[in-house]
Amino acid sequence: MIVLEGKSVFNDICIGNISFYKRNESIIKRYKVEDTKAEINRFHEAKEEGKKQLQALYEKALENVGEANAAIFEIHQMMLEDLDYCESIENIITTQGVNTEYAVGTTADNFSAMFMAMDDAYMQGRAADVKDVSERLIKILTNAQEGLNTLVDDVIIAADDLVPSETVQLDKDKVLGFIMQQGSANSHTAILARSMGIPAIIGLGNELNESLDGTFAIVDGFEGKVYIDPDEATLTSMKKRQKEALERKELLQQLKDKEDITLDGTKINIYANIGNPSDVGNVLKNDANGIGLFRSEFLYLENSDFPTEEQQFIAYKTVAENMAGKKVIIRTLDIGADKQVDYFNLDKEENPALGYRAIRICLTKKEIFKTQLRALFRAAVFGNISIMFPMIIAVEEVLEIKEIMKEVQEELREEKIPFKENIEIGIMIETPASVMISDELAKEVDFFSVGTNDLTQYTLAIDRQNQKLDRFYNAHHKAVLRMIKLAADNAHAHGKWIGICGELGADTSLTEEFLRMGIDELSVSPSMVLEVRKRVREIDLSK
Ligand code: PEP
Ligand code: MG
Numbered sequence: 001m002i003v004l005e006g007k008s009v010f011n012d013i014c015i016g017n018i019s020f021y022k023r024n025e026s027i028i029k030r031y032k033v034e035d036t037k038a039e040i041n042r043f044h045e046a047k048e049e050g051k052k053q054l055q056a057l058y059e060k061a062l063e064n065v066g067e068a069n070a071a072i073f074e075i076h077q078m079m080l081e082d083l084d085y086c087e088s089i090e091n092i093i094t095t096q097g098v099n100t101e102y103a104v105g106t107t108a109d110n111f112s113a114m115f116m117a118m119d120d121a122y123m124q125g126r127a128a129d130v131k132d133v134s135e136r137l138i139k140i141l142t143n144a145q146e147g148l149n150t151l152v153d154d155v156i157i158a159a160d161d162l163v164p165s166e167t168v169q170l171d172k173d174k175v176l177g178f179i180m181q182q183g184s185a186n187s188h189t190a191i192l193a194r195s196m197g198i199p200a201i202i203g204l205g206n207e208l209n210e211s212l213d214g215t216f217a218i219v220d221g222f223e224g225k226v227y228i229d230p231d232e233a234t235l236t237s238m239k240k241r242q243k244e245a246l247e248r249k250e251l252l253q254q255l256k257d258k259e260d261i262t263l264d265g266t267k268i269n270i271y272a273n274i275g276n277p278s279d280v281g282n283v284l285k286n287d288a289n290g291i292g293l294f295r296s297e298f299l300y301l302e303n304s305d306f307p308t309e310e311q312q313f314i315a316y317k318t319v320a321e322n323m324a325g326k327k328v329i330i331r332t333l334d335i336g337a338d339k340q341v342d343y344f345n346l347d348k349e350e351n352p353a354l355g356y357r358a359i360r361i362c363l364t365k366k367e368i369f370k371t372q373l374r375a376l377f378r379a380a381v382f383g384n385i386s387i388m389f390p391m392i393i394a395v396e397e398v399l400e401i402k403e404i405m406k407e408v409q410e411e412l413r414e415e416k417i418p419f420k421e422n423i424e425i426g427i428m429i430e431t432p433a434s435v436m437i438s439d440e441l442a443k444e445v446d447f448f449s450v451g452t453n454d455l456t457q458y459t460l461a462i463d464r465q466n467q468k469l470d471r472f473y474n475a476h477h478k479a480v481l482r483m484i485k486l487a488a489d490n491a492h493a494h495g496k497w498i499g500i501c502g503e504l505g506a507d508t509s510l511t512e513e514f515l516r517m518g519i520d521e522l523s524v525s526p527s528m529v530l531e532v533r534k535r536v537r538e539i540d541l542s543k
Helices: 036-065 067-081 083-096 100-116 121-142 188-196 232-255 277-285 297-302 309-322 359-364 366-382 395-414 432-436 438-444 452-460 467-472 478-493 511-517 526-538
Strands: 002-005 007-010 013-020 155-159 175-180 200-202 216-220 225-228 269-274 290-295 327-331 384-389 425-429 447-450 497-500 521-524
Touching (some): 013 232, 036 067, 036 083, 067 083, 067 121, 083 100, 100 121, 175 216, 188 200, 188 269, 188 277, 188 526, 269 277, 269 327, 277 526, 290 521, 309 327, 309 366, 309 384, 359 366, 366 384, 366 395, 425 478, 432 452, 432 478, 438 447, 452 478, 521 526
Parallel strands (some): 155 175, 175 200, 269 290, 327 384, 384 425, 447 497
Antiparallel strands (some): 007 200, 013 216
16 A cells, blocks of 8 residues: 555545546657558548547537537538648648658648638637647547546546646546645646535645556545555545545535524625536535636636637526526636636746736737627526626726626617626626725725635735645735735725635635625535535624
8 A cells, every 4th residue: 555645625535546647748750651542541530530529529518518519519520521621631641651640730730820820710710620620630540548538437537737628628427536746725626626526635746647547546635645555444444434524414414405694693695616507506406595606717618719609698598597596606707827728829928827817818809808798798687697807906997897898788789689787797806906906996896706816826926826835825824814804894895795706715714704804705616615604603703
């Protein structure tokens, strides 16, 4: 038995086999071939297999996310039949006498550069598609592993760390837990684990490596330990612990339908964070009274092109309808920093967390922003939607957003498309600048929601992704708590409400302090809703 130690980000236990994430950094080798006809045959076979895979993906998407979202897989199938694309590949094989993988890779580079150089935004968007489709062919040709989305059994996912575009591809039903070489408590793998309510340990180091792929293991999220090839005694005691954890979860279920109220009668709203319409099931199962943060960028991360207004409208409408009149706070696109999307073609930056992200992209690329706002205003007719804007640092930004909102509403009115006029708007308080001017910002919006993940990163000047800084990272740092208090006082002074939607909101050792600050709402991972409710119901603010 080997024991690895790291830092736990969700307290639970899982037992199963490790599946080590294989990242596809397909380095394509160029080599000469004698038999070019055989290479062309390989190409045709790979193309047929690619079409079959895409058809299966189309059917799965049709069932899960509807026709509009599934259409992309149809487009990809058509691309594989495109005459220019196929001729280019065959031509490179014959004239240069080289292997198919190289011909596919070169054609992908040439075509995507050609699309990118076009003036038309739609054609530019095709650049990512041609790369995606070619990547699929190369995987087939090289028999590369498909990353995580072809999981057959329930497994413990191991990796160096996963980026959001990788986690969105997960077949989540098959994941028992996460174990990461690196990662930080605020990384998106950690957030995902908490929202799924499964154990996750980060910072396990290089002892966790590919040689452990397929090995039997226990993940102890209470102690931050991974037992590889556990002995009988450990297995027995961990199974017992796992059973106790399950019993505690069942006990928490008794808090369903109970009010979020302290012993002295102070009420608070406990909401849940989601990244996708399919997370709503978990929200309802855990009895959250609303959604305090819908990270809409996950709709963009899942797509290989900008999600259309219709796609977004359907996603927002579905969530609003399923929440049946309960509040649903949708945050506009927060792309950038660790959430990179290929088709945005963002430049590589020295300091991406301090870079071109979130509202800065929306205010620069107004068309993308307007499409999202149109979808939101339209969907708001079907439920209780509020809109929230990320990474605000200035009052001028809010004023500009309001102008754009007016413009969008005017357009919808002219087009006679039904939409909701008066919609509650709020901003994320996640930069020290927004805290310091929260008195002025409070006059312009209906609510604040504190994003403690970024607020801590920017206040302490500690990269939230950098595990090496863990010993300096104090989630309870006075500076952060004072910032939250200042924003709360300023919100209340202007009659506005304030919530916390960052991970700190679920830290039950701070619940009392937050309530004493007058925090009105805590939005936490669905799996933490009942834990926080339990804590709230134990607190007596009169003492
Ligand atoms: C935050 O910064 O606390 C937050 C909720 O947003 P995200 O984690 O998506 O950056
Ligand atoms: Mg944030």
